[in-house]
Every structure is written in C-alpha cells, then in structure tokens.
Amino acid sequence: MPLIRIDIVEGRSDDQIKTLLDTVHRAVVEAFEVPEGDRYQIVNEHRPSRLIVEDTGLGIPRTQDVVVISITSRPRTEASKTRFYQLLAQSLKEHCGIEPTDLMVSIVVNSDADWSFGHGRAQFLTGEL
Template identity: 50%
Template structure:
C-alpha cells in the first residue's frame, strides 16, 4: 500500500508570503504523488517558522551560500528506492525554481525511513498493524 509521507517544512519567519507557502506545500504534495506514488488526498504537511539565526544550514564544504528563503524539508516515509528519492529531489528542486524562483542552494531535503509500526493516525490505534489500513 502506498502511503503519503509526513512532510515538515522549516522556513525563516517573514521570508515567505502565505501564498508562497501554499505553493510550497502544493508543489511538494504533487511531487510526492509523482515520485512516490502516494494516494490522492493522503496529505500530511507541517510548516514551522524560525528566526533566521535559529535555522542554520551550512554548506557541508560544498562551497555555496543560502539566503533567508532557505527551506529545510524533513520527510518521514516508508522505504523508497534510490531512483524514487533522486526523482523526488530533482523534481521538487526544478518545480520550486520554476514556480517560486527558489535558488536551488536554498533547498535541503532529509528523508527518514520508517515502517508500518511507526504510525498511528488517530486515537492511539496502530492502524497498519491492526489491519485497519
């Protein structure tokens, strides 16, 4: 069963308009449908805003800089293939650059893999383990 991952966006406060944030979310959702085969309507997204001095993203020695429009996208997901991950990373970067003029250096993505036993959608149920999903 394909399941939508949980996407948590970390943004610098006051660097994005409400409309831009909605576009960030919509593009990420559509990209997840394409790259991961997640089901329509299975959407889980969180946005957190931070003062610029509390969202520190080094360049890991790669020699680039980031602006205040930097985005950290942390994704909790079932296991995905390397090809699916590469497709997601590239497609999301391309779509953000086109729609939001986001500098590609400003996007950082981290996928954290988990399994069915790591999810409870409501009321303390283990829906996958109990056969509800």
C-alpha cells in the same frame, strides 16, 4: 503519509506558503506514488538567526529563501528518492522562485508499526491501510 516538516525563515506570505506546500505535495505524489489525499505537512517559521543551514564544504551558497524539508516515511527506493530530489528542486524553482541551492532534504525511514493515524490503532498493521 509521509509526514513532511518544512522549516523556513519567517517572512513569506500565506499565499507563498500555500504555493510551497502545494509544490512539495505534487512532488511527493509524483515521485513516491502516494494518493493525492495523503497529505501531512507542518511548516515551522524561524527568525533568521534561528535557522542555520551551512554548506558542508560543497560550495553551496544559501540565502534567506532556504527551505529545509524533513520527511518521515515508510521505505522508498533509491530511484524514487532521487526522482523526488530532482523533481522537487525543479518545481520549487519554477513555482516558488526558490533556487535549488536553497533546498535541503532529509528522509528518515521507519516501519509500519511506527504509524498511528488515529483511534489508537496502527492502521498499517491492522490492514486498515
């Protein structure tokens, strides 16, 4: 946990996607201080006409390398979120060649009762986690 969905334009190789996933995971581990083995990631690839990420009036140019990251998570501090955004942008540039202008992130917060990792139980509520 957190649950991370990554939307990209199709065309990247399996190795490029692995590097992308690993880079995102390292940023999550560092910024949110989650255990290394706490990894839930889903990649969705879209034809170019099926992923539209416009600039919202901020003057941010986008390319076909755009990455949209949606995170569902327990509450995080503003400081850890800000750290995550910065670290992620730097790391994606360094390890994947993705410009910070091609990154969009959204975090949706939920509570402990909103998670079940299996067996029909809410492990945060039962004390298993």
